[in-house]
Amino acid sequence: MASAVGSGPGPRWGGWVRLPPVPGAPPARTNELLLLPAPEPRARPRPRHHLLYFPGDVQNYGEVMARHPENVQWDRWSLESVAALLSARFPGSHVWVVKCSRMHLHKFSCYDNFVRSNTFGAPDHSPDFGALRHLRALLTNAFALARDALRAGDAGEEEEEEEEERPESASFTLIGFSKGCVVLNQFLFELKGARADRDLAAFLRTVRAMYWLDGGHSGGSDTWVTCPEALWELSRTGISVHAHVTPYQVRDPMRSWIGREHGLFVQILADLGVGVKGQVHFAKEAPSIDNHFRVHEVF
Secondary structure: OOEEEOOOOOHHHOOEEEEEEEEOOOOOOEEEEEEEOOOOOOOOOOOOEEEEEEOOOOOOOHHHHHOOOOHHHHHHHOHHHHHHHHHHHOOOOEEEEEOOOEEEOOOEEEOOOOOEEOOOOOEEOOOOOOHHHHHHHHHHHHHHHHHHHHHHHOOOOOOOOOOOOOHHHOEEEEEEEHHHHHHHHHHHHHHHHHHOOHHHHHHHOOEEEEEEEOOOOOOOOOOOOOOHHHHHHHHOOOOEEEEEEOHHHHOOHHHHHHHHHHHHHHHHHHHOOOOOEOOEOOOOOOOOHHHHHHHHHHO
């Protein structure tokens, strides 16, 4: 059963709604989601824009991070804290945090339901894994669960008729941070097939923007998509593309491929007529994991 958690007068006014494992496609693929609803005065239309955030390594619920001897130092970037930050950054949007299905050693986020991954969560991208189909089904089920939770949170208030919301009736911004960017990358490899599928094509038309925030993973390549065919498909969607990075990822001499791949990602899209919005933040500072996380504050 869904439950409202966090502080605030109630779910409609800033409280979190934590959903249990939500089935996707196929139903055996499940992910937990955390929802921070946009403030919704009764006198105003229901906001229809949703922000989906895919977190990176070590990020978890605040109480889980607080109990971990190492991860507690990053609890400022817990799922709840980042949801609140993003809610302020994108006012009027419902913020959803899509939790990875597995954390190896309580540290490495593994998005097994979105992309074939190794033990540490490094991806093996393919065009037919079904990440977009899974996300669409996940949102369909999550919308229904969250609606029930919000109604329960409004117990005692006058009922009002609410139109059932489906993913195709909304609009979306997708944000991946660090390891979470592997999900966005997988989507790109599936675009060609999705555009040929009526249901997935309709869902794709709801995506307004995609943000890559300092992408990185433990694999030795494919941190950024450099496949011209996949990027050409992205260029045809009209989706606004944003890439914000820090020296922690793109100027690490031990992982020099990340900077090269980021440059190719931006250059290929520019050649295709897509102007990538973004920059290297903290460019004059030494690479640091603190600034890696702080990209949330400056993008």
